[in-house]
Amino acid sequence: MSEAEIEGELRGAIARLLRDRCGIETVAALADGPDQWDESLWRALTEVGVPGLPVGEEHGGGGAGFALAAAAQEELGRRLAPVPTVSLVAVQAALMAAGSDVAERWLPRLTSGEVVAAVATGRTADGWSAADDVRATRGRDGWSLHGHVPIVADAPAAGLLLVACVTDDGDPGLFLTEIDASAGVHALEALDPTRPLGGVTLDGPAERVTGPSGHDTVLAAAENAALVMLAADMVGVGAEATGLAVDHAKTRHQFGRAIGSFQAISHRAADMFVAVESARALVAAAAGALDEDPGSAETRIAVRLAAAQAVDAAVAATQGCVQIHGGMGFTWEHPAHRYLRRAKGAEALIAFPDRLREQAVTAVLHSRKEDSHA
Template sequence: MSDLRYDDDEEALRDSVRALLTAHAPWSRTLARIDGDEPYDMALWARLAGELGLAGLPVPEEHGGAGAGFREVAVVCEELGRAVAPVPFLGSAVLATRALLACGEVELLEQLATGRRVAALAVPFATAPDARPHPVAAVPGPVLRGAVAGVADALPADVLLVVADDGLYAVDARAPGVRMTPVVSLDATRTLADVVLADAPARRIAAGPAATDAVAAALTAGAALLASEQVGVAQWCLETTVAHVRTRHQFGRPIGSFQAVKHRLADVWVQLTEARAVARHAADCLATGDPDTALAAALAQAYCAEAAVDAAQACVQLHGGIGFTWEHPAHLYLKRARSGALALGTADRHRAALARLADLPPPEHRKEPFGVLTKQS
């Protein structure tokens, strides 16, 4: 079994990413940005992609990438979650990049790895790894016709990877026939868009089973690495709340000295510790090509999504009145946690997938008095 502890290189990467985010993405700047017309911080993205080379971490060096692995990508996801950074890392550097790696599309992969272009996988953000996205129609030309609702990180994208009925296509996001409409989403730091394709010119990059496998690989990687982002969200919530309850006084003593507060934060710490373990396992399976990667990703999402929500809720509640205000960043983390819990499959969906992948029998039902059905394992 792999060592899931962070090695020296991963810790050095964390320090570099955290230093850049601390300098250029404080929560005050993020709060100000989501009130404006440009929720994404593309200047920050340019620094992450250009200065640190994060856009191409898992891409081989011969294709312009860093030649690292998905464990390193997971460390970056943790730090971006900890900062709720408004950048298209998950959409471009994870989902789109993994799809391109799977289907061997070198030219576009090189452009993404160097940060010259941003891509988005045009499937609804709620799509689970075991789902089959509804395809658009491909007609001779080739051009694409159809619509895809709720695509994450589509608005800043230069290229859309679109699932059609005969394969996976690359579409210029600014081409004639492509229309993207922002939709109201809970998380203003990761916006969604409805994509409409009306005879949009396209280039097929994978066909048949290769296209299906590339999309499944991308969604599995997304679910596995979203778990690391959720760990970062929960980590910030715990650290910030512990600092608050140590300094906030009621009845002449810090509120952190009250037993109910201690127990609540102890529960969050336990959840976070367990969440980090399953997220690291999922990232390691992804990095090593473990045949149980799909199972590890389902386990990570089934646990980490709810752990992040619980930590964010505790953060808001234990901050008292200030935690419910727009001026405090707690709501950014609660919204990121809540939206992440719906992304790439809900926890219930992943538990069902986990049971299937582990060959667990489905629950049996028995009839109670008055015709009530209850589950019995």
């Protein structure tokens, strides 16, 4: 089978599974109910190997790379699937980059879907950094973490946390620590209920993933993977919102004709479509770059440009979807708001497009400078 055929098969399989198990009514019921995520859907996805897609076969994964993991995430985004793949893949990417004993030990459990993992870091204009209020302390029995991280995506679903923080020596450190959703995690009410957020209190043992020398590379691997997966999710969200809007524009009649025949509607739908298609191409390129050359400046740039375009496209498409549906698009019953909130949630959570473009241009200028010195 060609790569395109493999991708088509994968997308088809996930789409069929989601059609049965993740219809909009199911998502709506979960989002408006007490549950934080869809654990039974997660088990079903685990059975078909979704959690292990980007991980190598030596760790029990599918060896499909970030390219296919991103394709799968687009399908999950399309259906607003309330499952923690973005966070999980970020942690997997970090562990693959670390290659340490600790990483080797945990990867198979994350690959099988047995354990869900999430990422706890601080945030600066340049991207992920050490969490502000967490300290790592070395005692006789090894490391332990103490402190609080106010917002961790997918924490309510997670049993393991990758934490970036400062050690009591003042070094940057990356640690794995087990958490208990019923004890140390305080679920937050989020704009987007399909991606649960939690505040996490840490006070227990931890294992160091990598020493200070590997820290930046490993943290960058996690961030790049999270951005690509979230961007793929946004392509799915934007594509589905565009599809909903176009379907409505074809069937809804006003002034004796389908509203889609008015230029104001058809041009807006065309803009939404073009934005999402561009994003899909950029995301595919960025995911491919992660597979080919994960540590390069070009990859860092490609990932950020893809994420910026994908988030912008998703926000524009989901807003357009609300507008094209008119008053109906403003009702709670209609799913338009769920797409809009998933897009706005992603934008606020990790991917302010302006910041990402600034990071990209900084990387461009930096690599130019190095070229001119060479």
